[in-house]
Amino acid sequence: MYRKSILLKVAAFALTFIAAPAAYAQTTIGQEGQVLTTAVPVLLVAPDSRSAALGEAGVALSPDANSPFWNPAKLGFVPNDLSVSFSYSPWLRNITDDMSLNYLSGYKKINETSAISVSLMYFDLGDIQFIDEDRNPIQDFNPKEYAVSVAYGQALSEYLSLGIGARFIHSNLAGDVNVSGSNTEAQPGNTASVDVGVYYNRDLNQQINMALGANISNIGGKIAYSESTAKSFLPTNLKLGTAIKYNLDAFNSLTFLLDANKLLVPSPAADPDQSVIAGIFTSFGDAEGGASEEFKEVNFNTGLEYWYNNLFAARAGYFYENEEKGGRQFFSMGLGLRYQKFGVDAAYLIPNDKNNPLAETIRFSIGLNLD
Secondary structure: OOOEEEEOOHHHOHHHHHOHHHHHOOOOOOOOOOOOOOOOHHHHOOOOHHHHOOOOOOOOOOOOOOHHHHOHHHHHHOOOOEEEEEEEEEOOOOOOOOOEEEEEEEEEEEEOOEEEEEEEEEEEOOOEEEEOOOOOEEEEEOOEEEEEEEEEEEEOOOOEEEEEEEEEEEEEOOOOOEOOOOOOEOOOEEEEEEEEEEEEEEEOOOOEEEEEEEEEEEEEOOEOOOOOOOOEOOOOEEEEEEEEEEEOOOOEEEEEEEEEEEEOOOOOOOOOOOOHHHHHHHOOOOOOOOHHHHHHOEEEEEEEEEEEOOOEEEEEEEEEOOHHHOOOEEEEEEEEEEEOOEEEEEEEEEEOOOOOOOOOOEEEEEEEEEO
């Protein structure tokens, strides 16, 4: 098994070097001081293959078992009585062979206008070996993060629904390692968060359906990895998007998706000790570069999904992040198959630059739908 050796340093103990594999898996380095950083950044990664193939767009995508991650309000319009999905992605597979992202999600209808869901995201960072400054082994460790979520969605009318979700987050990046001769001791981080979403879906005519979605996710307490280090914000995120479906004929359809995302956390130059709620409100105007820099903090996701007779799907998408704010820019593609109660999806990621650690990232999803 691949082993990563990390030199422990008191000045940058738990979060900076052990969280680095997770953070770098989701962003490349932009201009120093301008990239927004948070704890547990994996909470923003598309866990399922369908949205991953659509440039990670999904806030207004038609409801399925993975809807609670993107927008809990979509649970008000889920099509089946019961649906379950499991997704798996080997992470950074061009660099290591023991990291993976796993996601299990499912919902159950309560009645015709509401449903409840439960999901689990599990991020395995593989094995690492701690060594001291003299390169003597301290211990082996398997860092991991997971989030357990419940969500509820209720349709308020034929077209509109609201949803809310709650999440427990556990981030264990260094265990209980202590550096000899220092007062710095790592500890797992635990916190909780909530999501709030709204979803609107309406047929404009016999051929065109338009959906709009909005979701604020990961509104929760800060997290720390030792008693002596400052607490970090969760990746509170505002997502707005639309999905426009065009029925070509009785068997063929095309859906165009466009999402915009903005982290609702303070800019690097802002006060890091402010409250979570204060950070959400100030995040719209605290960038040193003013409005132009605030706009650079918005990521865009776009995708196109083709369905034939609700049996076969082909997908393509693009993810854009400003170079000064991380620079993630990649194409995505994928396929989907449905047969009776079962479904299979796959996604493949193609970064713009060849040396990107996300190159050749793949995701697989399997699902079961029951009426």
